[in-house]
Structure formats: structure tokens, C-alpha cells
Amino acid sequence: MNNFKKNLLSVYGVNLINGLCGIMFVPLALKGLGAEGYGLYSIFTIMSSYIYFSELGTTKYFTRILARDKDILHQKKHIQLAVSIYLRLAGALVLLTPIMLYLIPKYVFPVHDSKNIISIIIIYAIVDYLLSLPTAIILMYNIGNEKFLKVSNYNLISGISRHSLLIISVLISDSVIFLMNVYLLRRIIDFYYSIKLLDRIPLGGWKPNYQKGEFKRVISQSIYLSTSQILQISVIALGTYLVNKHFTLQEVGLYKSSFDIATKVWFISNGLGLVIFPRFAAITTDKSQVKNFIKKLKKYNLLSWVVFNIIFLTGILCLPLLKFIFSIQDEMLFGTLLLGTCLNAHANFSYEFLQADGYFKTVILVNLFSLLIMLIGFYIFIDYYGLLSVGISWAISQIFYGISLDIMAFKNYLSINQQLKLLLINLVLLFISIFVFLSFVSR
Template identity: 25%
Template sequence: MALQRNIAVNYISQLYNGLIGIIVMPFYLKFLGAESYGLIAFFMLLQTWFYLLDVGLSQTLSRETVRFKNNVLSATHFFKLYHYISIIFFALALSLVLVLSLSNQWIATHWLKFSHLSLRDVLLCLQIMFICAGLRCMGGIYRGVIQGFEKIVWISIFNIVINTLRFVVVIPVLYVFDFQIQVYFYFQLGVALFEFAVLWFYHRVLIKQHDPMHLDMMPESANYFKQMLYFALLSGGNFILWLGISQSDKLLLSSLLPLADYAYYSIAILLASVIYMISTPMSNVLLPRMTALFSQNNLLQLEQIYTQFAQFISVVVCSIALTIFWNAHEVVLLWSNDVHTADQVAPVLKLYILGNVFLAINAFSYYIQYAHGDVKRHFYGNVCLLILMLPIIYWATTHYGALGAGVVWLSLHALWFFSWTIYVNRHFITHYWQWSFTIIQILVVSYIFSALLHWLYQGMNIYADSIWIDLLALALFGGLLFAVTAVSAPAIRQFLQQKLRG
């Protein structure tokens, strides 16, 4: 029940946090302008790149917190590891903030392309960006501890509060100050400081609650810290490589495109991120639970959970992605109420939303490696993918812009599923071929049925000028697709049969 509750709360939180960002973006675009929104999009990109500071430390600490909580790891080792990681993390964050602050002028004049914003405002906003990103990144280590203690409900509610402040409360503040872009960033700085303070306080409360009266007297093992350093370096290397894989196109286009055009590209990425809203809560709950099962040597239940939730996620992301894929222009038009925005965004959205389906499925191979504490294959795979991707993505973005980046994104992640993900599963689960064929079956069924629905919609000319009719049509499309795709998943069929018998 605890696992189901955590997943449910995570989904509510993630859906709210993702959708609230999507809902308010048309207001930013309308009242701040495309160029200012492009600066906000660059801020979001910068925060993602700031997670390079993590270098696997928060993931390592989260995993060891799970082991400490389950009495597998001694308090002596846990607290030493915690203090070492805290010191390293603070030094890295502070160093990068200082380096970027010194590069402020160069980024504003040589990297970003703007014509309506003043240089003074851009320099100020960049400086605030660096501080906000540093604070949020440093808070990541505290999130890792809280997640390791499986306080999923608390962190989900806290995320809702923070994102309400970041995306919603900022709007009336902007209204009062006549929608000035610098006001937006001053407000974000205040939210980042509040978020950091609360995370620091709560993670200290949790640690003290589990701090024994005296530390274990067992001798210190030098081998333990070598293993943790190895795991942290591999996890960090994986994360750095992953950022290169997932963000290299966005970084390139932030330099190649004017801020106004980059804004439309970022909107496509934002709408395609709805897939992350489905998959991210799964990882937040599954990683600590699967790690605990492996620590208890309960490999059978570990594989069952891994298989069941891989099928469930595949069904959900396929249903959502293909509904958006076949109706991309209508979705963007309903969201923005602007034909020009829909024309600019829809073609790129189609490519990225499908690519994100494979991305979400491929992530499961990392979950199983993380639970086993053996992520070297994920590291080697990411090295190969990055070597393959960088020259292709550079060529595609320089010649074809956002559309070229989207084609590469979809093609490489689909290729990776049919090669590396299957290879990795072979080393960690018993019925890896059955796992793969089931996912492929879900993909094929969902695509064929969605294509049929699209053909029927086209023939019936079902979309009208009414927003409510269009929303109903989209909901019907997604609902029918989900129902048919769900039946194709053995784990869901078995669950439904058990409920009917019960």
C-alpha cells in the first residue's frame, strides 16, 4: 500500500507541477514577449546544466540513505559519507557560480542573440540565474537524503508549493510591476532561497531522527569508501553524459537561434516534457524501493516490480504521446490560442514527443542497474551514444535547426531501445526477451490503433471552432487509445482479471 500511495502522490504532484508550467507559459509569451520568454527558457536550460555539479553525489547519497534506513549500512559509514559529499558539493557549486559570474558579459554579448532587451537587463537576469541555479542544485543533495528516507508524500507536497510560487504567484507580482523581466528573476531568487532553506532544515531533521545515541563501533572499511567513490564517479559520469545527450541540441540552438525563435523551440520541448511528468514520479518511487529489495536479496519481487511498471509506463506514455503526435497542431492551438505559435511549434513537438517515449522506456534499464549498484554498463552505453550523437546533432542543428534536432532525437532514442536497452536487461533480469517483446507489442498496438483513429478523425472532420468540442475530441482520442493499449499489456490484463475475480 505504501508503494501505491507514494506513486499516486508522486503522480498528482508531478502532473500538477508540469501542467501548471505549461498552462501559464502562454501568459508569459503574451505579456513578456517572445524574447523575454526566450531568456526564461535559457534559465531553465541553465538549471539543467547546473546539475553537472551533482556528479553522482546526490544519487550515491540517496542510495546509501536507503541502505542506512534499512539497517544495511552502519551509522559510522553513512555519516562520514554524508559529510564528505556535503563538503565536495558545496565547493563545486560555489566554484561554478563564480566562474559563470565572471563570464557574464561574454554570455550576454557573444552567446545570446537579442534585439529588444537592454544589455543591462540581460546582464542582471543572467547573474540572478547563476545564483538561483546554484541554490537549486545544492538543494539536490538534500532532496537525495529525503528521497532516500522515502518521504515521498512530503517532498511531493513541497514541490507543489514551490512550483506554485515559481509559476503562478509570480504572475500577479509581474502585473503589479508592469511585467518587467528583471522582476521575474528577482522573484525566482526569493523562491530559490526559500526552497534551499526548507530542504536543508527538513533533511537535517530526518538525519537527527535516525541518528543513534552512539555510533557503531564496527571498524571502518576503506574498501567501502572506494566502492562509494567508484559508484559516485560512474553515476556522475552517467549524469554528465546524459546531460550531453539530452541537452546538447538545446544548448546549440540557444546560440544559433534568435531568442524569439528559441522561445518557440522551447515551447515544443516544454509540451513534449509531459512524458517526463509520467516517468519521473516512477523513478522517484521505484529507485529507493528497488534498492531496498536488492539489499534484502528479494530478487524475484524486484524483477516483478520492474516488469509490471515498465509495461504500465509504456502504456501511459504511448497513449499520451500518440494522441499529441496525431493532433499536434490542434493541441498547440488550444493551448496558445495563436495560429502562428501552433504553426511554429507543432512540427518540432511531433518529433520530440515520440523521442521522449523511447527515452522513458530506456530509463528502465538504468533503474535496474541502479538498484543492483552496478551502473558501469549505463556509463559505457552513454559514452557510445554521446560519441554517436554529438557530430550528428551538430550537423543537423546547423543545417536544419529545430527540425533537424528533433529527427536526430527520435531516431537515436528509438535505435537505443532496440539495441542497448535489450542488451542491458539481458544481464539483470531473467526473462529479458519476454520483457522486450511485450514492450514492442505495446508500441506496435498503440501506433496502429492511433493511426486508425487519426484516419477516422480526418474523414469525419471532427475538429470545430469550439474549444469544448475540440477538448472532448482529444479526450475521446486519448481515452480510446489508452483502453486498447492497456489491454495489450499482460501485467495490466492480469491486474484487471484479479480485480474482476475479487
């Protein structure tokens, strides 16, 4: 078995274990915190995700650079530059905190009678990001050098310890504040294990290297990666924002618990993305390698459509069991959320390929249109379908997202006839899955 397959299997194995732990956490948290408490915890995780992107794509930019340049001295300079940029961005984030404390509780998450808790959530999310930076730099170095067996060992220990602590916290306390404190504690544990289990960065790599003009150059290039990631997480977070704005905090918790169960299918796509991005970054430096790889990419794309349609149909056929285990209250809502997450997971392959190949603006546009489609769709359907409108609009936006990214990934490498044939097969698979889903829930 070659190294790529070993890396992929190790990452998948760990993601499967962590995914199962995450699934166990959702019903326990919903029971321990209550629907409203889970809704507040969901806002915290969304805020943490957004604040993570204040790095402006720095991590992915340097992962790409490290994957393409294996010279140890060059890598040391790259990491020193990365450290200096992280420090500047962290300082900027701290300075922006008062503005965030004013704007977010008032305009983004205006939760009735909970303004103070939203402000506390913002502070916790900022501290969470700052504590994660040293570990992020070590992980960036290891991923860029494709040390995935070590990364998998780290992720396994980190994931199990994290979920164990979170599960214990919701079993002994119904306080969201207590849960967030435990969440921060896990960052310290993560850093300890990153030192023990991962390759250390080159000697002297932690020393910042403030090169004149380099900050502007790196940010100007990484901003496209960051913009794409921000739009991607915005599509994912938009549902929570819309439900919070138009429904109750309890309904936020019910929606988000269903969404969190559905998104566990991402353990497959996230594992694949972790391994293939540095590999794609190395391959795309040689266009002849890309043309040879496209044949494999085409097969993987079709296989991905088949796999995620099977996963979706399996989830639908197991709905009675899932309802019993996870207290899912709306079959149709869960089904539309699961359909969207499966399509999003499938698209990750094309998403990583396009970014590694430098098509940043293309990915940005697809993400932007997906966001607009979901937003417009929600307001079209809300008067007719209520809370279900967020699921329908999410599914429609991800149908567009998955198909569009596939088309863009292949358009420079396959003929029109080949692209149309592949598209037709994918659409047939999608329509069969939707038909089975609608027939099942309307029985």
C-alpha cells in the first residue's frame, strides 16, 4: 500500500472515531443544556469558526508553500514569516474586540434577554482562537510535509480527549459557560499533545521574521483562500443566523442539533481534503502531472457521487432509528439538511483541487452564489414551509455548489461531451436519491 493510501486510511479512521464521539455528544448536550442552551453553544461554535478566518487564509497559504518547497532552510523562513503574520493578526483581532462586542449582539445574533451571554461568547471565541495558534502552526508544518500518520495520531488523542471532556461537562452541568471553559481547557491539552506527537518545527522557526513588504504580499495572495473559506462557512452558518432571526432560541437548538448530526458525514470529506490538498499543491506545479491525474480525478468524482448518494439514502432509510436515538422531530427538515451536507461533502474534492490549482476567484464566485441562493430561497419558502425553509434552501444551494465546482474543476481538462456525460450521470443519481427521499417521508 502506497503512502497516499496509508495517509488517507489513517485520517479516515481517526475522523470516523471522532465523528462517532461527536454524534454521541449531540443528544447528551441537547438533553443536558436544553434546546436553548444548545442554541447558545451553537452560536459559540459558529463565532469560533468565523474568528478562525481572521487569519485571512494564512494557514492554507503556508501549507501550500511548504508542500511545494521541501528545503529545510526555506521552510524555516516560511514558518518564521508565518509566525510574524499570526502575531500581527492576533493583535488586530484583540483591537477589534470592542467593535465586535458592540455589533454582534446587536445586529448578528440579537438574542432576546441574552445580550450579556452573547458578549461573553464572543470573548470566549476570541480566547479560543488565540490559544489555538501555537498548535495550528505545528499542524501546518506537519500537514505541509504530509506527516499524516503523526497528524492522525494527534487528531485521535485530541478528538477523544476533547469529546470526553465535553460529554462529561454536559453530564455534570447545564451551564453553557462551564462548557465553554472546558472547551478552552482542551486547547491547552491540544498543545501538549502536539509537542509530544508531531514533528517539531525547524530550530529557530518560532522566531518572528518581520520582512518589509512580506506581510502585504502574503495577505494579498492568501486573501483569496480566506475569502473562499469565509463564504463557505457563511453558507454553513447562515441557517443558524436565519433561524435565530425569524424563530425562537429553542428552535435554533432543535435546528442546529439536526444539522450537527447531518454534518457528521463530513468526516469523510474533511479527511480527504486534509490529505489531498498538499498532494494537489505539489502536483499542480507540473501541468503534465495534472493531465495524467485528471483521469483518476474523473473516476474519483463519479465514485464520490455514488458514495454520498448511498450515504444519503442510508440516512433516510434509517430515519426511524435516528429519530429514536437523537430525538429528531422533523424528518423532512433532517432529510433536506442531510442531502445538502452530502452534496457539500462530495464537492470538497473539486474544491480542494481548484484551490491547489490556483483558481481562487472561481471558488469564491461559486461560494458567493451558493450563499445568495440559500438566502433568497429561504425568504421565498419561509411563508409556506416555516422552519423547513432553511433545509430546502440549504439543499438547493448545495446542489448548485456541488455541480458548479465539478464543472469548474474539469472544464480545462475534459471535452464538452465528456463533461456533459459526467454531469448527466451525476444528475440521474441525484434525482433518484431525491425521489426515494420524498417517497419515504411522505409515506
